[in-house]
Amino acid sequence: MKSHFRTIMAWLHTWAGLPCGWLLYLIFLSGSIGYLDTEIDRWMNPHFQIGVHDETADQRAATALARLQERAAGAARWFIVLPTDRNDPLVRILWTPQAEPSGATPRGGSALLDPASGQPLASLHSLGGQFLYRLHYQLHYLPVPLAYWLVGLCSLAMLVALITGVIVHKKIFVEFFTFRPGKGIRSWLDFHNLLSVSSLPFQLMITYSGLVFFAFTYMPLVVVAHYGLDPAGRESFASAAFEAGESYPRSGTPHELAPLGPMLRQAEARWGVGRVNGIDIRQPGDAHARVLLRPNQDSPLRSTEIMVFDGRNGALLGIRPAVGGIAKAIHDLLLGLHEGLYAGPWLRALYVLSGLAGAGMVASGLILWAEKRRLRAERASGRAHAGLRLVERLNVGTLLGLPIAIAAYFWANRLLPAGWPPRAAWEGHVLFIVWGLCLLHAAWRPVDRAWREQAWGAALAYAAIPLLNVLTCVRHAPSTWLAGDWLFAGFDLATLAVGLAFAALAWRLARRQPAEGLRA
């Protein structure tokens, strides 16, 4: 006998999940793929050679400084990202102009540097894995603030669904080991429970930390209450909470920046050669300039030690520890766990699988909603109501349509003409056009046929990617295996495996007994 409270929680679980389900599925799917962003970047820019230019940190920093001087002299902040591991294959420069008198945050800029020429990469050949990664929190075509709030609302719904899901299930441990396949709704429920329970810690972490990323966007009033409404208050909070209380005012007296070489050598002596990842220069060209060096992240803690140098003479002023206060440490740990930048290949694979389990959890929840109501409708009147028909079609067109659209994104990368200026942007448009077509197809075909046809479509779209790669690109699987280039071979093998998985799904769907009664 279920208590009234648990009944309400079950209701809330259902209705928190359903309206946000399709967007959550997109967030989980693109976010999971985003854990392979730099690998996908390389697959989508096959002619780009990296790792052949063996420069020291000094040389790279000098090139980056020259570019910053040309583009952003007089800026409040320069930031140089040096390649240290998989996360940053190229040197990146970023800059922030001086604050405007009105207090508005000025727009900065950034550029990737071509390792061959040392010049900013002129035009993008491909949006790469970064597009899929950004899709999971910025969406596309929408103003960024609106996207943040939409994603935040979905994340809150997800958090509510996770908590109510746990409350609803008494036998949570048993469900870990229960799967009864081939039993219709019962199997979907088992599948939903198994995925959710086994990956629950990850899902809680990823949902909560996702909210913490934009904590001050969603919940700005706590800072306002304690630090005031004006930008100066906000800055004083940011400085106290995240900069160890430091601020970096300009003196107004120009002074040449001390050479970075000696600072880099001190940092490499401390952290190891090739580990300096961030060169953060505050008020460059001013007598109050500071240079902050940080190593790459080697643990889930996002914050690292920071060496602070006087930008005028290069003297080491101090070393800020990675952990200051407890709240900041928890904040940095949550963000570091979410991003997974510290993860090596095996842990990264686990991240991808856990994220996909999240997508599967959302997908099975959506399917469960529809299957239950279809069964009920068939038993009662034999007619599906409009809401059910809408959900069924959105399910096909998104749960299968979105993977197909992502495959189309990879196809577009290989098939759009190279050198056509808007080609990178069109890779993204192709994704959304194909998703739209899949939704139309789902609206037009009978539901079970739509499932089967799109499952075959997804199987074909993924399994044929290695073939597409052979036909259109020099770095295809057999030649890459021979050359030991595991990235390209791995991508081809992964798409082949995904294709086979969709083929297995299509085959199962085809074998399924057609249910009695209506076919809307």
Next chain:
Amino acid sequence: MSHAFAPGRRAIAWRLAAALLAGYAATNGLAIGLAALLPGGKAEAVLAATMLSFILYALAVLWAFAARTPGLAWLGLLLLGGLGMLPYLWLDLR
């Protein structure tokens, strides 16, 4: 699973509004008050309270639907937000 609980549309709308609006107000009130009470310096306390606010918000949503009537859902959340603000009003604005 959901047969036993089938509230009317109007009740759902009121509870949803309570969850999102009164819930947001209650969350902010509680977090602002919590930041005044937490140890470890003002910035740390504000950061901790802001991070904790999402669990508060999620629980507020649960309450909005679990309360006996939609009116109680609103009342409870607004009262909680107001009470939550008290430490802030007492300690910080004195």
